[in-house]
Amino acid sequence: MNKSLPPLNHLHAFEAAARHLSFRKAAKELNVTPAAVGQRIRALEARLQVALFIRLTRAVILTDAGQKLATDVREGLSVIRRGLAALEADKRFNVLTISTTTTFAERWLLPHLPDFQSRCSDCDVRIVTTDERVNFETDAVDLAIRLGRGTYRGCHATPLLDELYYPVCIPGLIGGAAGLKRPENLYDYTLIHTDWLVEQASAPTWERWFESVGADPLRTTRRLHFSSESLTIRAALDGQGIALVNIAHVSEELARGHLVRPFGTELGLRSEFRYYVVWPKRTVPEFVDRFRNWVLAEFSDRTGFR
Numbered sequence: 001m002n003k004s005l006p007p008l009n010h011l012h013a014f015e016a017a018a019r020h021l022s023f024r025k026a027a028k029e030l031n032v033t034p035a036a037v038g039q040r041i042r043a044l045e046a047r048l049q050v051a052l053f054i055r056l057t058r059a060v061i062l063t064d065a066g067q068k069l070a071t072d073v074r075e076g077l078s079v080i081r082r083g084l085a086a087l088e089a090d091k092r093f094n095v096l097t098i099s100t101t102t103t104f105a106e107r108w109l110l111p112h113l114p115d116f117q118s119r120c121s122d123c124d125v126r127i128v129t130t131d132e133r134v135n136f137e138t139d140a141v142d143l144a145i146r147l148g149r150g151t152y153r154g155c156h157a158t159p160l161l162d163e164l165y166y167p168v169c170i171p172g173l174i175g176g177a178a179g180l181k182r183p184e185n186l187y188d189y190t191l192i193h194t195d196w197l198v199e200q201a202s203a204p205t206w207e208r209w210f211e212s213v214g215a216d217p218l219r220t221t222r223r224l225h226f227s228s229e230s231l232t233i234r235a236a237l238d239g240q241g242i243a244l245v246n247i248a249h250v251s252e253e254l255a256r257g258h259l260v261r262p263f264g265t266e267l268g269l270r271s272e273f274r275y276y277v278v279w280p281k282r283t284v285p286e287f288v289d290r291f292r293n294w295v296l297a298e299f300s301d302r303t304g305f306r
Contacts, residue, residue, distance in 0.1 A: 006044055006048070007040075009040060010041070010043055010044040010047075011044070011073050011077070012030065012077065013030060013032075013037045013044075014040070014044055014052060014069070014070070015070060015077055016029050016037070017037055017053070017060065018067075018069075018070035018073075019070070022059070022060065023037045023038050023041075023060065048069075050063075050065045051066070052065060052066035053066055094122060094123040094287040095124045095125075096120075096123050096124065096125050096287050096288060096291055097127075097128060097140055097141050098125065098127050098141070098142065098143055098145065098291070099128045099130060099134050099143075099144040099145075100127065100128075100129060100144065100145040100146070101130075101131055101146070102131075102228050102230050103229040103230040103233075103246075104145055104147070107230065107233070107249045108249075109127065109145075110127075113125065116294050120287060122287075123287045123290070123291075128141065131197050134146075134278070136155065136279075136282075137280075142284065143291060143292060144277075144278040145160070145275060145276070145278070145295070146275070146278055147273050147274070147275055147276075148273055148276060149272065149274075150274065152278050155279060155281060156278065156280075156281060158276060158277045158296060159276055160274065160296070160299040161248060161275055161299050162270065163248075163271035163274055163275075164268045164271070165204045165244050165268060165269040165270075165271055166244070166245070166263075166265075166268045166269075167242050167243070167244055167261065167263065167267075168236055168245055168247075168253075168254070168260065168261055168262075169239075169259065169260065170236070170239045170258065171259075171260050172239065173189070173239055174242075180262040182215075183210060183263070184215055184216060186242060186262075187218075189241060190223065190240065191206050191218075191223055191224070191241055191243075191244075192223075192225075192226070192232050192235050192241045192242065192243035192244075193223055193224065193225045193226070193244075194225075194226055194232045194244070194245075195226065195227050197227075202272045203271075203273075204244065204246075204271040204273070205244070206218055208269060212269050222241070224240060224241055229246065229249065230249075232244075232245060233245055233249060233250055236259060237258060237259065244269070246271075247261075247268070277295060277296060279292060
């Protein structure tokens with residue numbers, strides 16, 4: 001038996017004839033002549049070297065082999081139809097793939113995403129979280145939002161928001177918002193660190209914060225480290241210590257009183273990093289432009305984190 005697959009039109013003719021038990025009805029369904037259906041089925045039988053039908057004067061009956069094959073062919077054609085239908089559905093919808101950091105996705109993008117989707121109802125959104133740089137030539141990504149210096153070779157990059165970092169904690173940890181007077185008071189507390197993966201020498205760390213406010217070098221031995229700023233914020237909300245975080249990421253918690261800044265709006269650290277919208281230097285689909293314009297507009301008045 002030939003191990004390659006028979007022509008699809010032969011299988012399609014056989015399935016229709018098996019379902020109707022009629023070459024004539026199968027021909028009408030397939031918009032061909034009964035002779036064409038009969039020819040395709042004979043060719044299929046010759047290829048398989050087995051009889052599929054018993055041909056009577058005015059009817060056809062499936063053989064045992066024909067009944068078994070009809071079940072399998074019907075299932076196989078159904079799988080093909082479902083696959084084609086899914087492909088057509090994908091073609092009808094734009095799929096916007098955004099690559100961003102876990103913190104940005106959790107702290108800003110997800111809460112605001114319904115607004116974009118209401119403005120772009122014909123666009124599906126796929127979010128991929130990673131701190132790695134995107135290769136728009138090999139990665140299935142349309143646009144990225146990254147924390148860095150804006151040097152993304154071969155890409156467009158537009159800044160979103162300046163990065164300001166402040167110590168924050170729950171009010172009860174320090175006896176209220178005015179519980180600390182001097183930066184050195186922090187030595188008595190557990191300090192929560194984010195272990196930044198990008199450019200460690202200029203990352204917004206506690207060491208740089210103490211240096212920037214003119215305090216003595218960091219001396220506390222009670223430290224808690226996380227690889228994600230999102231986890232750092234979560235630990236601060238759980239009362240596990242005092243965290244140095246991007247103030248824009250905790251604006252809601254500050255407004256609700258869940259977190260406080262022990263030193264008020266003073267003693268902040270301006271980071272050399274900023275969030276950037278990054279996209280390739282090539283023509284991009286219209287829905288990518290729509291998302292880029294939307295997110296830039298959200299940050300245009302520096303109130304994007306709200």
